[in-house]
Amino acid sequence: MSFPTLPDTFVAKHAAKGWPVGLAGVALVIIGSFMSWSFDRQILGDLSVYGYPGGLQILAIIAALLALALLLMVKGPLYSVMGHWLDAALGLRALSVWLLIYMVGILVAITTESSGLVNIDPGGWVSFVGALLLFAGSRVIPLRELRDLSETKVPGWLEIAGIAVVMAGILFGAAYALAREDAWSFVLFLVFAGGVIAAMFRTGTMTWFSHVATRQKKVLTLAAFAVAFFFPFTQNGSDANMSIATSVLIFAATAMGLNIVVGLAGLLDLGYIAFLGSGAYVAASLSQSAFATIGWKPPFLVVMLVGGLVAATLGLIIGSPTLRVSGDYLAIVTLGFGEIFRFSMFNLDGNNGPNLTNGPNGIPGIPELEIGNFNFGDPHTVLGIELGRFSNYYFVLLLLLGFIILVFSRLNDSRIGRGWIAIREDEKAAEAMGVNVFGLKILAFAVGAFLAGLAGTLKAHQDGAVSPDQYIFLESAFLLAAIVLGGMGTIAGVLIGATLLKLLPEKMRFFSEYRLLLFGLTLVLMMRFRPEGLVASRRRKLEFHEEDEELALAIESELVEEAK
């Protein structure tokens, strides 16, 4: 959020007032939050009790306390501890803007959910005025020159503690967000989270964190997986959110596989969903479902392998034109293959060809996955917490995602990864330097397809049915969008992109009508304004900004820094 800043003379004149006004704002927000916000107790999870703040009110209090901490860093007891390092004033500006948006959102939500402004209780107005004061105050608090936070040398355990705090925040945030039943609460929570993240960016905490993340890569990775692993335990046996979570995982795993093709090798594959589909069809056909056309059911690991290999074979076929075509033409070829896959699955119903796929009806009634004696359909109790059907699939999918990420990152950081970058940079020069251009391209297709095939076999069992209409072009476009949105060639970015693309439509059902509209618009806007994605890989940033000399120098100094 960047608002036009006030003229310097104005700021200088009123600088002294900023701090007390801000402090008053904080106080009002907190006091208001302990009062009733809404007359109607049915909406937004009951915000009508005096003395006992509801969920959304607690969020307001947390935001206010954060603002208080920042205020005390500007002037007060915390100044000597943190004031030199954190850009408290700038962070305060960002946080106060978001808090104001949050309060306005609350007022709008109450007004629209109940009938009219009368439903807003005094507490709501008090907190709103508080947010307004904080906003006004933060505008006139002068900014200062600071030392670079990334230069700080804090002990290793503190860095790891920082990672732990952030990860715990993500875990509780995700659990809290998923638990919101109504769309308004969900959106308001997103505003709150946006405010916290914006404040982290503006204070410089995020820069520090990204440096810590590169230093403590292993700890971060482990922590991230621990968070993902513990997520089902926060759900208390509720399967509703776990079903969303598993579909997010399948989507993320597939997107990560596509990320190898698009993000690393730089080949645009518009028919990638076909690989997921072929894996799913293999698993369905080998499941002894009543509708399956093959009556053989090998152990699931064999099924996975077969699914992966079938997909990889298709990948080799789809990739083979790369010998002769590249760029846009290749994208169209892959799109054509994707459509052929869908039409074939649709047509191979016994009337228009051999009966292999049961045509448009697909193969329903796929039995639950069973590994040894463990049936994935049964709930299990671990540590007193019930884990339902979706939680079972969730853990397997998490393993798969972990495996795909491992493949991705290790290939990226190897001879092969360097070859891919070289091809992306200058194919002719790479060839003249002895890089096996065709071999590497087809390898990307095959590996990507294999991984999607693996994901497909799990998807078939998790869904319990396969049908051709699950594997349309739009799904390929979605996968691509997850990568573009998140950041091509990155792991964190693609995970974020995939999560956002799956989660938002699930949680914002009232929005479903406009879902695709926004999706299309997002793609266009991203390419226009931030083609490297939310989380940009350095390399992609450079590629998308060929003319930006400053960026290149900045990235270079980072590289030199890291090499030391």
Place this chain on the structure above:
Amino acid sequence: MDQFLQQLVNGLTLGSLYALIAVGYTVVYGIVQLINFAHGEVFMIGAFGALSTYLLFFDGQTGVWILPIMIIGAMIAAVGTAVLMERVAYRPLRNAPRLAPLITAIGISVFLQELVRVFYDRIPFADFPSAKQRIPFPQLDVVSGTAVQIGDVTVQRSAIFTIGALVVCAILLWYFINRTRLGRGMLAVSQDPDTARLMGINVDRIIVVAFALGAVLAAIAGVSQGLQNNNIDFKMGFIAGLKAFTAAVLGGIGNIQGAVVGGLVLGLVESMATQYVPGQFGGGTWKDVWAFVILILVLVFRPQGLLGARVVDRA
């Protein structure tokens, strides 16, 4: 023999439709080396433009004199869309890596489809039906109605309109490109944009003209499609666009005559395949598959197309 002639007529009709759309791909590609993936949507919006014109001003009437006005309405909608997308989405990306405009095109394509689907019946001051289902396309005198019988061959009136439209458009197009200043400017830019710019040609304007030109023909194709199928829907642009792109590649992308020839050949192949491919893999259900197979084979083995084209190394 009659069957053959019948399929010939069907193929030419289908092919004319593809050809009209394919010109849009080829003109834009020839000038900015961009595959305007969203061109199929321009075709769809053309059809809706025609329908809207009819519903707004002539609802219930059937006179054939309405047709030209509908076509003008279609053109306004299509050209407006195409020019806007060029200006807003593509122009800022002209020097971006190749991935960017392609992804943008997918975005525009989805966006336009959804725009029509969600908002068509919510346009203020107009009482349009919802576009969530297929919408019946107006039937007019002369161009729709009972088919013409020539021997044992049935020729739909709309087919005559489509083929006729292609012939007229092809002649006008030839004249425009070879005999007008603007057309020659287009040729110059497609040969060498930098030199053309130095020679004082306004390249930005030429690019807009290319998009508009493609949109004009796509609009006519949209009307033809509506007359032939008796209905239109928001999804009609996707497959038609892909087929037309195939046609453009088949003829040699960047080559305008090629687009016309490619369209006709593709249409003929498709209808002949429906008739003559034996066994279970024949018939209508597989015809789209055959079209894509042709697309892939052409891209792989003869990317310069049947008539040949300047093939730029698209690395």
Place this chain on the structure above:
Amino acid sequence: MTVTETVRQPAPAFGEPVLEAAGVTMRFGGLLAVNDVNLTVREGEIVGLIGPNGAGKTTFFNCLTGLYKPTGGQVRFAGAPLAPKPRAVVRAGMARTFQNIRLFANMTALENVMVGRYCRTSSMALTSIIRGPKFRREERATRDRAQELLEFVGLGKSTEHLARNMPYGDQRRLEIARALATDPKLILLDEPTAGMNPQETRQASDLIFKIRDSGLSVVVIEHDMRFIFNLCDRVLCLVRGETLVEGTPDEVQSDPRVIEAYIGTGEDEDEERPQDAPAADGDGEVTP
């Protein structure tokens, strides 16, 4: 002759022929870009390739390195026939640089050179994923060798710099390091001093001597006559795709035909080239 020249080294005895190109011909449609050119390069020899613009020097390089498939003639390398495929050429031991520097701009200097090691290393997908000791050994060796080569060309301090940020002269040297990383027996340099000042040019010729002294043969395309006559053991002058003169620098330098070729035909050269034919001199890609 001025005093700035490096003292010419006594001509060393040359070994076996490394490269034997016989009757190389390249035709683009109606244009004969290279016509029946013969070239033999022996071990430890530095050969210069000169000629006016459009004489077909770079096209000849492209024919040798497999970027073009010559329409006629044969190329033998180290005694065996050489397939006109870039990868086969590099594996056989012939590496090149480009006239209009083609580095991997967004990679660091070190990474650029490591890409050059690609054809001499073998870790494939599975090895890279499993990361056994062999993989780690090879990766370390690649890195060390790349660093060593950067130091060899004098870029030891720029390891982590992005290629696109480097000064022009350093980019040329980086390209040489990248070519050396393929362990060549023969290196082809396409205008290695284009755009350099006299001091950089002198450094470049020192570097080329150093490369030769490490046991490689070198073929250089250059326009800077003083540079080339000072550097080379033998010089080949191409005009309109054909060999005009071949001999020692002294012989070529004093040949009146060479002088005429440079002064007399500069003007009409461009006009004779058909409009649609690809530029004969330069790296413009052509899809035949």
